[in-house]
Amino acid sequence: MGLSKVWVYAEADGPKPHSSTLEILTKARELGDSVEAVFVGGDADSFAAPLGEYGATTLHAADPGDALAGVVGAATLTALVTAHQPDLILFAQTYDGRDAVGRLSAALDRPVVTNGTGLSVDGDRVVVQTAIFGGNTIVDTAFTGPGPHLAVIRPKSFPAEPSGGSPATVEKVDAVDAGRAGEATVLERHVEEREGPKLEDAEVVVSGGRGLGSAEAYEPLVEELAKLLKGASGASRAIVDAGWVPYAKQVGQTGKVVKPKLYVALGISGATQHLVGMKGSDNILAINKDGEAPIFSIADLGVVGDVHKVVPKLIEAIKAKQ
Amino acid sequence: MNIAVCVKQIPDPAVPGELDPESKTLKREGKLILDESDSYGVEMALQLVDKTGGGEVTLVSMAPNNEVSGLRTALAMGAAKAVLVSDPALAGSDALSTAKVLAKAVERAGGIDLVLAATESTDGYTGTVPAQMAQLLDWPSLTFAKHVEVGEGKLTIQRQTEAGYDTVESSLPAVVSVTAGVVEPRYPSFKGIMAAKNKPVDECTVADLGLSPDDVGWKGARQEIVNVAAAPAREAGEKIEDDGSAHERIVEFLEQLKVI
Numbered sequence: 001m002g003l004s005k006v007w008v009y010a011e012a013d014g015p016k017p018h019s020s021t022l023e024i025l026t027k028a029r030e031l032g033d034s035v036e037a038v039f040v041g042g043d044a045d046s047f048a049a050p051l052g053e054y055g056a057t058t059l060h061a062a063d064p065g066d067a068l069a070g071v072v073g074a075a076t077l078t079a080l081v082t083a084h085q086p087d088l089i090l091f092a093q094t095y096d097g098r099d100a101v102g103r104l105s106a107a108l109d110r111p112v113v114t115n116g117t118g119l120s121v122d123g124d125r126v127v128v129q130t131a132i133f134g135g136n137t138i139v140d141t142a143f144t145g146p147g148p149h150l151a152v153i154r155p156k157s158f159p160a161e162p163s164g165g166s167p168a169t170v171e172k173v174d175a176v177d178a179g180r181a182g183e184a185t186v187l188e189r190h191v192e193e194r195e196g197p198k199l200e201d202a203e204v205v206v207s208g209g210r211g212l213g214s215a216e217a218y219e220p221l222v223e224e225l226a227k228l229l230k231g232a233s234g235a236s237r238a239i240v241d242a243g244w245v246p247y248a249k250q251v252g253q254t255g256k257v258v259k260p261k262l263y264v265a266l267g268i269s270g271a272t273q274h275l276v277g278m279k280g281s282d283n284i285l286a287i288n289k290d291g292e293a294p295i296f297s298i299a300d301l302g303v304v305g306d307v308h309k310v311v312p313k314l315i316e317a318i319k320a321k322q
Numbered sequence: 323m324n325i326a327v328c329v330k331q332i333p334d335p336a337v338p339g340e341l342d343p344e345s346k347t348l349k350r351e352g353k354l355i356l357d358e359s360d361s362y363g364v365e366m367a368l369q370l371v372d373k374t375g376g377g378e379v380t381l382v383s384m385a386p387n388n389e390v391s392g393l394r395t396a397l398a399m400g401a402a403k404a405v406l407v408s409d410p411a412l413a414g415s416d417a418l419s420t421a422k423v424l425a426k427a428v429e430r431a432g433g434i435d436l437v438l439a440a441t442e443s444t445d446g447y448t449g450t451v452p453a454q455m456a457q458l459l460d461w462p463s464l465t466f467a468k469h470v471e472v473g474e475g476k477l478t479i480q481r482q483t484e485a486g487y488d489t490v491e492s493s494l495p496a497v498v499s500v501t502a503g504v505v506e507p508r509y510p511s512f513k514g515i516m517a518a519k520n521k522p523v524d525e526c527t528v529a530d531l532g533l534s535p536d537d538v539g540w541k542g543a544r545q546e547i548v549n550v551a552a553a554p555a556r557e558a559g560e561k562i563e564d565d566g567s568a569h570e571r572i573v574e575f576l577e578q579l580k581v582i
Contacts, residue, residue, distance in 0.1 A: 102453025145544030184462035184492035192486035247501035305564025313569040
């Protein structure tokens, strides 16, 4: 038994669909008889083929112009939901995904379950799985009210597998009035240069924590090692809160979930807040001065030592090999 | 300018969390503290009020049980007053119910030009409440701000994006969520702590806000926990003490994984 209509709020990552969009499309195919996508962005036609390939049959598309994508997304969905009555709408836990689902939830008066890591349908009951207490406990939550049900799924919760579907039919949605929310406009988009892979997609992630001692240690230890291992650099919440690195680098419960082949934790004690964002990694290497740090309870290789001593030697040794 | 800051009083995150076996929600007994995530919003609000040369900072918060210890921390930092929605009916409230209550609390405070909130709370971390509040108020929502500037009747923020950041401008009033680490929260002074004891806390109930108890708490959430299970545990592997040569073992480990 599945649902009749499952919709996916699709997002772009440059010219391609966001990886998390493809993940939830893959899952949506398993749950619903029909899968459609809603996309807010400039060039919807170029997304018809890649989204169709992952199972979307129709692509409802709105152009946000210089308005906020999530605001336009919510207003567009509010209008579409009345006409199409989807049973379930899935969002990826991204910046725009949370904007869209937040406004939509209030506009429709429907609750949202966020931080989903699993989804199932039992009869007509939709169950969302979430992990709490640093991933130690798995909670299943069922919606009890009327649909459409709104669920927000953490990236990397499902594999993305193409269905081989043909390009989605693009249905353009005319500009929808977003009320006063439409008064917020984007003046400028600032793209930061990124060397190496994205944090969520990297095969290797090197993260730093308070054990680095100072903001100045982040670049020569964390960034440098990440670069050498062709990985991405991340951070614990402690050093994001301290203003050493931006929020975008935060790995954890409040932050990003990563599941790389190798996760390297430098000077990170391993608060549950952090563990939930990285314990799904294939291999974990931890270096920390405190031998009692909880990070060692999940590390495949734990080194009790000072990152300021171990990491420079490690960097030299790797450079000598290359 | 008058700024409302949403603050949440949470169980100390340093103490491991527990589920109530009956209700299957987080136990929220004992002393609650100010969510550290909210201290950034409070600090930013105090700075913005200073810069714009007038107005005050009002806290808006909700609790099932009259708890004020966390609010006193924020009042000691310099907020002028608080609206605390305190009602047993609030127990079990989800993000949307929370947004309904806080939006009404903002209206009750009156004359608010700007609402600041953290991007997400430390204990619930849904990250949707600011946008939900904005929709209910029919105000613009500018989320994930890492920089906020206020001008004549408008505001400009830098909004975190996947690729970098967007500069976003909006009219006021508006709701802004701020990421952590954007300002350095001040420590309450002794004078501030003493003054906070006498600052007004407007305690009201759900009914005082014109909401029905059915809109909030368990009923309002319209969801139920159907199962709670332990996740498969991850085993600890090899642990070594650095004797000056730990990097050699790490290199072996990386070679095994074919990372180098």
